[in-house]
Amino acid sequence: MEMLKKYASIVMLLTVGAVMFTGCGGKTTNTGSQDGYGDGVDGVDPYGVGSTNLDDPTLVDGDMPLADIDFKNLNPVDIAFTPVYFGYNTFTIPPAEMEKVNALADLMIAEQSFLLLITGHCDERGTVEYNVSLGEYRAQAIRDILIQLGVAPERIQTLSMGEEMPADPGHNEAAWKLNRRGELSFFTR
Amino acid sequence: MKKIFSLIFVYVFALALFSNAADITITGKADRGVKRSISFANVRTDASHGATEFLKVLKNDLALSVWFVETAPSSASILISGDVRASGNVSYNLQASWLAGTRSQNFYKTASLDRLRITAHDLSDKFTQTFAENPGMASTRILFIGRKASSKNPDVYVCDSDGQSVMQITREGKICLSPNWIPNENAFMYTSWLTGSPVVYKVDLNTNSRNAISSDPGMNQGAVQSPNKDWLALVLSRSGGVDLYLKSTKDNGLKRLTKSKKCNESSPAWSPDGKSLAFVDDSRGAPQIKIMTLQQLFAEIKVGPAVYGFKESVAPEWSDDGRVVFCGKTSSHNQYGIYVMKPTANAKANSPTLVSPIDNADYEDPSWAPDNRHIVCTRILNFKRQLVVLDTLGDPPRVLLNLAGDWYLPAWSDKINR
CATH class of the missing domain: 3.40.50.10070 (TolB, N-terminal domain)
Known part of the structure; x- marks a missing residue:
């Protein structure tokens, strides 16, 4: 429990800084693939290119398939871990939020019985359907870094709520900044 | 003189x-x-x-x-x-x-x-076909998402094309989105968080039955059925990325259409011949519509709205006569407007036409009427959402519903039997 309190304190401090420094107006260009189509370029059928997972032919190199965790039948752990906040119209984790994600990874590695649900949210700007996808990607961006830091993928589940569950119902920059977030919930079996 | x-x-x-x-x-x-x-x-x-x-x-x-x-x-x-x-x-x-x-x-x-x-x-509709030689829209219905002034969560509603006979279809107490009609059926698909995570369901309005049709881990969203009903196009996150898939309605087999680890796909829409899909991705930073031919997976036709300088283009839907309606923002008009274009190989001959008014409102989520003339969409002003019907030939817009609350994500049916 001491360890949990320590993590919670670190996260609280990081969050204050992060909310202050997270960009909110301009768009951020997503990093990564050039055209978004990975290996399957030039009109080539992707199923004929590269290695294929025989258990699931829709999976390709580099995929980290989602776990199928039924959280309804798990026990929630009472930890108030502050959300990871994002800039406008992007799922890139801002540098100021990275320490928070690092602390989250440390917690998940220290507490091996924990399972994590990451819920992505968006502000109300943009279309409803696009924001559902964006919320999912925000959750997955946090998941990807946790996996890189050594957390087993099968312990993490993602969920998007799009713009439907704002933390702050206001219609201004201050509210939108709080609403672009990845919320973190912990469970044990 | x-x-x-x-x-x-x-x-x-x-x-x-x-x-x-x-x-x-x-x-x-x-x-x-x-x-x-x-x-x-x-x-x-x-x-x-x-x-x-x-x-x-x-x-x-x-x-x-x-x-x-x-x-x-x-x-x-x-x-x-x-x-x-x-x-x-x-x-x-x-x-x-x-x-x-x-x-x-x-x-x-x-x-x-x-x-x-x-x-x-x-x-x-018989009069319209006989005297105007155009398909009517009076017998059609419009699905939409609604949140009554007293409700916390949205639900699926349906009304006649004149805005009357409003019926609430779902009462889940959970989030639900993306209602889309199934072609030529009195049935639709939508995404619901009924079980906690987004699952695609089919609802048959004749039998009032609901069945889950895609419940993979993560996100299941935006399902639309192909004109020949053999496939669903939908967005899944099962692979650890947000990608477009086809799901066979015969054997539930999946085909993955994109594998974009670092970009976000949404809003698939079938062409009337079922050979192409329009969809939205943000691989270049801002969300833009792309068009994919299904005979040649991963091939992009270079005639999306981005060619015309749109800062953003989203929410595409194809009309029966081959035009795409979408909502977009341009450098000169920073609010979402509704545009219509005909995607062909000749970009310059088919520049998008603005069909929504230029006022202080955003216009989003367009859906064609089966008369290929009218479009229902969401009008957002001061963060309140209402449904309006636009006429692509220039008659004034009309408000579809005069009900208190938020009404959005409309989908216009074809002529349905009921």
């Missing part, structure tokens, strides 16, 4: 000669459609409330179609006469005379009183 007057005289004379004299061309916008003048002065009723209601619904439908304007018999190009009764059943026996009496046709039907509105809608 005389020459100019002579030319104008010849032009006006030719117009008078070759046009139907009693039809009215609404001026003010060059491409606005010709309205057919129609008179019901010689229609008799049995003075029942039902008969009066039947005629009211019929006339309103014809007005909403914007192909007709009701006039006095002396100036009408289409004269309707006959009887409407609504005692016990609703029945009509009407005669139409047009082209100066050179053409005539009888229209008659009997139906139960509980189908009064449906029967009137059906007759309106």
Whole structure:
């Protein structure tokens, strides 16, 4: 429990800084693939290119398939871990939020019985359907870094709520900044 | 000067000669459609409330179609006469005379009183097809998401194309989104967080049954059925990225269409021939519509709205006649507007046309009416959402519902049997 309190304190401090420094107006260009189509370029059928997972032919190199965790039948752990906040119209984790994600990874590695649900949210700007996808990607961006830091993928589940569950119902920059977030919930079996 | 007057005289004379004299061309916008003048002065009723209601619904439908304007018999190009009764059943026996009496046709039907509105809608569509030679939209319905002023969570609703007969379909107490009709069925798909995470369900409105049709781990969203009903196009996150997939309706087999680890796909829309998909991705930073041919997976036709300088383009939907409606932002118009374009290989010949008003509102989530003329969309002003119907030929927009609350994500049906 001491360890949990320590993590919670670190996260609280990081969050204050992060909310202050997270960009909110301009768009951020997503990093990564050039055209978004990975290996399957030039009109080539992707199923004929590269290695294929025989258990699931829709999976390709580099995929980290989602776990199928039924959280309804798990026990929630009472930890108030502050959300990871994002800039406008992007799922890139801002540098100021990275320490928070690092602390989250440390917690998940220290507490091996924990399972994590990451819920992505968006502000109300943009279309409803696009924001559902964006919320999912925000959750997955946090998941990807946790996996890189050594957390087993099968312990993490993602969920998007799009713009439907704002933390702050206001219609201004201050509210939108709080609403672009990845919320973190912990469970044990 | 005389020459100019002579030319104008010849032009006006030719117009008078070759046009139907009693039809009215609404001026003010060059491409606005010709309205057919129609008179019901010689229609008799049995003075029942039902008969009066039947005629009211019929006339309103014809007005909403914007192909007709009701006039006095002396100036009408289409004269309707006959009887409407609504005692016990609703029945009509009407005669139409047009082209100066050179053409005539009888229209008659009997139906139960509980189908009064449906029967009137059906007759309106017959008139539209007969006199305007265009498909009607009165018999169609519109699905949408609604959040009543007193509700915390949204639900799926449906109404007739005139905004009446509003019915709440779901009562889940959870988030639900993306209702889309299944072609030629009285059924639809939508995404619901009923079990906690987004699952795609099919609802049959004839049997009021609901079945989960995609419940993979993570996100299941935006499912649309192909015109031949063999495939669903939908967005899944099962691979650890947000990607477009096809799901076979025969064996549930999956085909993955994109594998974009670092970009976000959404909003698939089928072309009417089922050979292409329009969708949205943000691989270049801002969300933009792309079009993929399915014979050649991963091939992008380079004629999306981004070619025309749109800062963002989202929410595509294809009309039956091959045009794509979408909402977009340009450098000169920073609010979402509704645009229509015809995607072809020749980009310059098909620049998008703005069909929504330029005001302080955002216009989003467009959906075609089956008449290929009207579009229903969400109008957002001061963060309140309402549904409006736009006319691509220039008649003024109309508000679909006059109900308190938030109403959005509309989807217009084809002509459905019910």
